[in-house]
Each structure stands twice: as structure tokens, then as C-alpha cells.
Amino acid sequence: MEKGAVSGVEPGTGLTELLPQGGDRLRRAAEFVAVPAFALLVAAALFSAVLLGMGQSPLAFFELLWRGAFGSAFSWQNTLQRAAPLILTALCVALPARAGLMVIGGEGAFVVGGLAAAIAPLPFLGLAPAPVLLALMAAAGMLAGALWIGLVGVLRHRRGVNETISSLLLTYIAVAVLSFLVEGPLRDPATPNKPSTHPIGADVMLAPIPGTSVHWGLVAGIVACVLAHLLISRTSTGFAIRIAGGNPRTALGQGLPVGKLIVLCCLLAGGAAGLAGFFDVATVHGAANVSLVAGYGFTGILVSFLARHNALAIPPVAILFGGIGAAGGLIQRRLGLPDATVALLEGVIFVTLLTSETLYGRFALFQPRAARPRP
Amino acid sequence: MTAAINRRSLLKSTAFGAAALASASWAGRARAAENLVVGVVYVGPRGDFGWSQSHATAVEALKKVPGVTVVEEENVPETLAVSNTMRSMIELDGAKLIFGASFGYFNPFMIDMAKQYPDVQFRHPTTLWSADKHPANLGGYFAYLDQAHYVDGVAAGLSSKTGKIGYIAAKPISLVLRNINSFMLGARLGNPNATVKLIFTGDWSLPVREAEAANALAGAGCDVVACHVDSPKVIVETLERRGVKSCGHNASQASLAPKGFITGAENKYETIYKGFAEALVKGEKLPNVAVGGYDKDMVTNTAYGAGATEEARRAADAAIAALKTGKPIFVGPINDNKGNVIVAAGSSLGNYAPELETTNYLVEGVEGSVT
Numbered sequence: 001m002e003k004g005a006v007s008g009v010e011p012g013t014g015l016t017e018l019l020p021q022g023g024d025r026l027r028r029a030a031e032f033v034a035v036p037a038f039a040l041l042v043a044a045a046l047f048s049a050v051l052l053g054m055g056q057s058p059l060a061f062f063e064l065l066w067r068g069a070f071g072s073a074f075s076w077q078n079t080l081q082r083a084a085p086l087i088l089t090a091l092c093v094a095l096p097a098r099a100g101l102m103v104i105g106g107e108g109a110f111v112v113g114g115l116a117a118a119i120a121p122l123p124f125l126g127l128a129p130a131p132v133l134l135a136l137m138a139a140a141g142m143l144a145g146a147l148w149i150g151l152v153g154v155l156r157h158r159r160g161v162n163e164t165i166s167s168l169l170l171t172y173i174a175v176a177v178l179s180f181l182v183e184g185p186l187r188d189p190a191t192p193n194k195p196s197t198h199p200i201g202a203d204v205m206l207a208p209i210p211g212t213s214v215h216w217g218l219v220a221g222i223v224a225c226v227l228a229h230l231l232i233s234r235t236s237t238g239f240a241i242r243i244a245g246g247n248p249r250t251a252l253g254q255g256l257p258v259g260k261l262i263v264l265c266c267l268l269a270g271g272a273a274g275l276a277g278f279f280d281v282a283t284v285h286g287a288a289n290v291s292l293v294a295g296y297g298f299t300g301i302l303v304s305f306l307a308r309h310n311a312l313a314i315p316p317v318a319i320l321f322g323g324i325g326a327a328g329g330l331i332q333r334r335l336g337l338p339d340a341t342v343a344l345l346e347g348v349i350f351v352t353l354l355t356s357e358t359l360y361g362r363f364a365l366f367q368p369r370a371a372r373p374r375p
Numbered sequence: 376m377t378a379a380i381n382r383r384s385l386l387k388s389t390a391f392g393a394a395a396l397a398s399a400s401w402a403g404r405a406r407a408a409e410n411l412v413v414g415v416v417y418v419g420p421r422g423d424f425g426w427s428q429s430h431a432t433a434v435e436a437l438k439k440v441p442g443v444t445v446v447e448e449e450n451v452p453e454t455l456a457v458s459n460t461m462r463s464m465i466e467l468d469g470a471k472l473i474f475g476a477s478f479g480y481f482n483p484f485m486i487d488m489a490k491q492y493p494d495v496q497f498r499h500p501t502t503l504w505s506a507d508k509h510p511a512n513l514g515g516y517f518a519y520l521d522q523a524h525y526v527d528g529v530a531a532g533l534s535s536k537t538g539k540i541g542y543i544a545a546k547p548i549s550l551v552l553r554n555i556n557s558f559m560l561g562a563r564l565g566n567p568n569a570t571v572k573l574i575f576t577g578d579w580s581l582p583v584r585e586a587e588a589a590n591a592l593a594g595a596g597c598d599v600v601a602c603h604v605d606s607p608k609v610i611v612e613t614l615e616r617r618g619v620k621s622c623g624h625n626a627s628q629a630s631l632a633p634k635g636f637i638t639g640a641e642n643k644y645e646t647i648y649k650g651f652a653e654a655l656v657k658g659e660k661l662p663n664v665a666v667g668g669y670d671k672d673m674v675t676n677t678a679y680g681a682g683a684t685e686e687a688r689r690a691a692d693a694a695i696a697a698l699k700t701g702k703p704i705f706v707g708p709i710n711d712n713k714g715n716v717i718v719a720a721g722s723s724l725g726n727y728a729p730e731l732e733t734t735n736y737l738v739e740g741v742e743g744s745v746t
Binding site: 067068072074075078081082179183192193194195213280284285286289290291294295325326329330332333338339 | 420446447448449450451452453454455456458459460462463464466467468478479483501546548549550577578732733735
């Protein structure tokens with residue numbers, strides 16, 4: 001179908017005139033909602049077929065999915081709690097992606113961030129008030145994460161090392177460093193069977209958002225996403241990042257400092273994942289141990305891809321994932337389905353959403369009127 | 376006029392809502408009164424041939440207790456997911472007793488949940504609970520599996536022709552070191568020249584490294600290999616292929632090695648799960664700490680496989696009988712493998728001696744290091 005051919009409206013009349021810019025923006029926004037919504041429907045249909053094949057009722061499944069994820073205040077808290085770390089680790093993928101880099105090592109930055117956050121306050125316990133210690137921890141976590149992924153950026157810029165491979169391999173190094181330190185030099189002797197660093201103590205730990213069981217990492221994640229969005233879409237640096245990501249040669253030709261932009265994105269990305277690590281230590285574990293290696297960094301990759309590396313789309317996608325995770329337990333318990341069922345649903349959603357990318361720009365309804373070829 | 380109708384319809388819907396809520400909570404209460412809902416949280420899949428399976432096997436027995444409904448969730452990592460799962464079991468399923476079957480669930484997750492839900496009982500398969508530090512509705516149950524490892528050792532020592540035995544373990548933590556030591560002491564009981572070559576894989580579940588370790592030990596001439604990892608499936612299968620005899624851990628792996636399986640150290644959580652549920656159904660109070668080994672019917676050994684010699688079976692049966700009467704495993708003289716005295720000649724450590732909880736050495740005969 002020829003683009004624009006369906007429109008019976010003469011160019012220069014009607015909506016186009018009334019909403020020259022706002023209308024187009026609305027159309028684009030509508031496309032970003034309609035296509036994923038359609039993809040989710042297709043995923044639900046495909047998954048229903050699987051459920052029918054297993055002799056289960058799709059209706060019961062989706063009813064439980066809804067109830068477990070969003071059906072009550074309790075379910076919402078469960079969902080948001082699971083979403084919180086994913087928002088920040090997804091940013092660790094999304095920011096470098098805008099600069100054309102595929103960084104998948106957020107897990108490593110999360111781990112070193114958590115480790116640094118757990119170690120930093122130990123010499124000052126009891127000497128400084130909790131807010132100061134928490135600020136120190138957050139700074140240490142972000143710095144460690146930033147340097148970790150920043151190294152990936154530097155290696156890419158200076159040595160041409162593939163950032164996907166280097167960031168992935170650095171994850172294994174991060175986990176090994178964590179194991180070495182908590183089982184060796186930094187081990188609290190009071191943890192004979194689960195090696196951990198010395199605890200930061202309950203009075204230093206960050207309380208959840210009042211009235212809920214959700215921790216502040218959720219708020220930090222959403223703020224970080226908004227800031228990242230403003231950086232990418234509203235600043236000249238962000239514009240330069242997008243050009244560098246779109247075509248580095250063109251960017252270089254324009255005299256843009258591509259290397260610096262890459263490293264900047266990596267530093268910010270690592271900082272976000274490191275901050276997530278900080279929250280895991282400050283709100284959940286109170287010390288660093290292998291429980292930090294929980295795969296949040298890897299799930300963040302999925303979230304970022306589904307959000308098409310758009311910072312503002314990350315929180316809703318993370319909440320979708322959090323919700324599926326939250327409902328997973330209820331589904332296992334009520335329907336007696338294996339845990340893998342929920343992973344399968346996530347996989348189906350992932351595939352349909354990625355496939356749906358091809359639908360963008362195919363429907364005249366969503367196209368900017370001004371951009372249409374005049375007859 | 377419209378406003379009045381709106382107000383009236385609003386009132387009506389509110390009344391409906393309230394009625395619906397009331398009936399829902401009634402239904403919930405009625406269900407709770409009839410049935411004790413027990414929640415079980417596993418860290419791995421229920422059929423893992425190991426740790427989680429040892430709990431799942433016990434849960435199958437628990438399900439047969441009248442008046443008990445079991446809700447289960449597997450593959451729950453040691454993260455906030457633990458709290459979320461338990462809260463969900465309490466809020467949505469009405470669970471009154473929760474077993475959290477992984478070491479890392481305890482602190483901080485189960486402690487927090489126990490504080491938040493004082494009318495729900497939480498139990499954890501360790502001895503971490505202490506009355507002065509933790510909530511009263513939390514507690515521990517623990518199977519002293521080193522007693523079954525001791526029996527493994529007795530059978531392994533007598534089933535080995537060369538006396539060269541291998542051992543694949545996850546991490547050099549007290550719990551694991553104690554099992555290795557008890558195994559070694561058992562092996563030397565019937566085979567004073569036995570040695571145990573020890574390999575640590577570094578984590579609870581690293582199947583590739585476990586297979587490498589099994590091959591390495593087979594290559595080094597060990598003709599029997601025992602283990603302490605979450606799920607020894609790969610180890611036992613690899614050993615069977617290499618023609619090496621094996622001892623299991625946590626659950627039964629007998630079916631994986633029809634030719635070379637000797638016996639295995641199994642947790643018998645059934646005793647606890649059924650006992651606790653029956654007590655709650657009767658309205659009795661649960662103990663905070665319930666521990667034991669052979670004397671309390673909390674551990675067992677897998678039925679002997681083709682790898683166990685006649686002599687080994689007899690000696691192992693005798694060892695089990697002795698453990699049931701409380702005969703100690705750590706009878707002096709015992710040195711560690713660096714020559715330090717652990718238990719002096721003429722004295723002994725009881726099977727529940729607190730000193731053993733912080734084991735940080737390997738006894739003589741074990742070729743390996745705790746670091």
C-alpha cells in the first residue's frame with residue numbers, strides 16, 4: 001500500500017492545518033501504544049493456545065495473572081517491588097544503546113555497585129548519621145558501577161574492543177571479585193555458612209516508602225528514566241549522542257566527540273546499575289553476598305529492548321515484567337503449573353513485541369500528515 | 376435529579392461492594408477454619424534430584440495429612456522474591472505455616488515476614504534461629520546430615536578396592552566441612568588406610584564443574600566418589616559412565632546409577648513437615664527448634680545399590696543402629712589434616728556438640744584445603 005494513499009483528505013486541509021505539529025506527535029505517540037498493545041494481544045492468543053494444549057483454561061490463567069499482578073494493593077506492591085531494580089538495570093542497556101552500543105553487562109555493574117555500597121560505610125559505622133552513610137553508599141555504588149561500564153566504553157573507544165563481549169565477560173569478573181572478597185578478606189566471621197560482608201546495621205538501612213513495602217529504588221528509577229529522557233531528547237549532548245548512535249562516521253564528520261559521548265553514556269549507564277545495586281544492599285540485604293547475583297542485570301536487557309531503549313517506556317515495561325513475576329507464584333500455586341510456564345509467557349511476549357517492530361510506519365493512520373508526499 | 380440518582384446508584388454499588396467483600400472474607404475465614412494452609416517455598420525445581428527434591432518428597436507426605444492444604448512455589452531466588460512469595464501465600468492463600476527451604480531465605484526475608492505476620496508460623500531448615508534475637512513465630516528445623524554421611528563413609532570405605540575415595544563439595548563452609556569430616560571418619564572405620572581426595576566446585580549448583588570434578592577424580596584413580604552439592608545428578612551420572620561407584624546426597628539418586636550406586640545421605644524432612652502440620656491441626660504449639668539425626672528419624676540413607684558390597688552393607692547397618700542410640704562419631708584421637716589435635720585420645724564430641732557447628736578444618740586423611 002502506498003503510504004498516504006488511503007487518506008481522502010486533501011493535503012493542506014482539515015486536521016493537518018488544525019494540529020500541524022501536535023497532531024503528528026499524538027499520532028506517533030498513539031503508534032507507540034497501539035503496536036505494543038496489539039503485540040501483547042497476539043502474545044496472549046498464542047499463549048492461550050499453549051495453555052489449551054496443556055489442558056488449562058486460559059481464562060483462569062489470565063484471571064490469576066491479573067489478580068497476582070495488579071488485582072489488589074498487595075499485588076501492586078509485589079509488582080512494583082519486582083520492577084524497581086529492573087528499571088535501573090534497563091537504563092544500563094538503554095543509554096549506551098542510544099549511542100550505538102550494545103552493553104549487556106549491567107549485572108556486573110549491579111554487583112560491583114552493591115559491593116561498593118556495602119563496603120563504603122563500614123569504617124564509619126556509628127561515627128556518622130545514617131543519611132550521611134546512605135549518601136556515601138549511594139555515591140560509592142554509582143561510582144563503582146560507572147567505572148565498571150565506563151571501562152567498557154573506554155575499551156571500545158580506545159582499543160575497539162566489542163562492548164557486548166567485554167561487558168558480558170566483565171560480569172563474570174564482577175561475580176568472581178564479589179565471591180573472593182566476601183569469602184576472603186571482607187568476610188564477617190559471624191557468617192560461617194553464608195559468607196557476607198559485615199552488615200551495615202538495621203538503623204542505617206533505608207526504610208521502604210511509608211505505608212508500603214516498596215523501596216525507594218522505584219522512585220529513583222523513575223526519576224533516572226525521566227532525567228535520561230530529558231538528556232537524550234532535550235539537550236544538545238543528547239542530540240549528539242543520537243547522531244553518534246545513528247551513524248558514527250557522520251557524527252565524526254560533524255566534529256562530534258564520538259568517543260567521549262560513548263564513554264559518557266557508559267558511565268551514566270553503569271551508574272544507574274550501580275545505584276540499583278546500592279538499593280539492593282541498603283533496602284534488602286544490608287550486606288554484600290552472593291544474593292546480589294540475582295539476574296536483575298540480565299532481565300534489564302529484556303526490559304530495555306522491549307522499551308525500544310526509550311527511557312520513558314522503561315518503567316511501564318518493567319512493571320509489566322514485575323507483574324508477570326508477581327503473578328507467577330500465584331499461578332504456580334493455584335494451577336499447579338511448573339515455574340517454567342511464566343518464563344514461557346515472558347518468552348512469547350518478548351518474541352511478539354520484537355516482531356511487532358516491523359509494524360512501525362506501516363499504518364497510514366499513525367503517519368505524520370506533513371511528511372506525506374504531495375500528489 | 377440526576378445528582379440524586381447518581382448518589383442513589385453510588386450507595387447501591389457501595390452496598391454491593393461491601394456485601395461482596397464481606398462474603399469474600401467469610402469464605403476465606405470458613406476455608407481457613409476447615410483447612411490448615413501450609414506454604415512451601417523452594418529455591419530450585421522440585422525434581423532436582425537434590426536439595427529441593429528432598430523437601431518436595433516430604434511435602435508429598437505432608438499433603439496426605441487430613442485437613443491440610445499445601446501451596447508450593449519453586450525456583451524462588453534468595454532475593455525480595457522470597458518476601459513477596461511468602462506474603463502472597465499469606466494474603467492470597469491464607470497460609471498459616473510456611474517452610475522456606477533455602478539457607479539465604481532466613482536473613483533478612485523470613486525474619487521480616489515473621490515480624491510482619493505474627494500469627495503465621497515460619498520455619499527454616501537451619502539452626503540460625505535464636506530466642507533472644509528473632510521473633511517467636513519463627514524457628515528452625517535441621518537434619519544433621521553428617522550422620523548419614525558418616526554411614527556413607529562406612530559403606531564407601533568398605534566398597535572401595537583401592538582405598539582412594541573422592542569427594543566433590545560446593546563450598547568450604549562449616550556445614551559442608553562437617554559432612555566431609557564425618558564421611559572421612561566413617562571411611563576409616565572399616566578401611567584405616569582410606570584417603571579422601573577433595574575438590575570444591577565453588578558453588579551449590581555448577582553442573583559443568585561438577586562433571587569436570589567427577590572426571591578428574593575418576594582419572595586420579597578414585598574408585599568411589601561422594602559429594603555435597605545441591606543436586607548431585609550430574610556427578611552420579613558421570614561417575615556411573617566412568618565405572619566409578621558413587622554416594623548420593625540430599626535426595627535419592629539411586630535410579631541414576633544402577634551399577635555403581637552405594638548409598639546416599641538423605642534428609643528426612645517428612646518427620647518435621649507432617650509432625651508440625653499435625654500439631655497445628657490439633658491446635659498445639661510448635662517447637663521453635665527441632666533438630667536431629669538418626670536418633671530423631673530426621674535423616675536416612677538411600678537403600679543400598681549394586682555398588683555396595685555385602686561387608687559394606689553390614690557395617691553401614693551397624694553404624695546406623697549405633698547412631699540411633701546416640702553413639703558419637705567424633706571419637707578421639709582425631710587430628711586435622713595439618714596435624715593439629717581436634718579431639719584428644721580418650722575423649723569424644725557428641726553428635727550435637729556446639730563445637731562442630733563452626734567446623735573450620737578437615738580431618739586427617741582428607742587431601743584438600745579449606746581455603
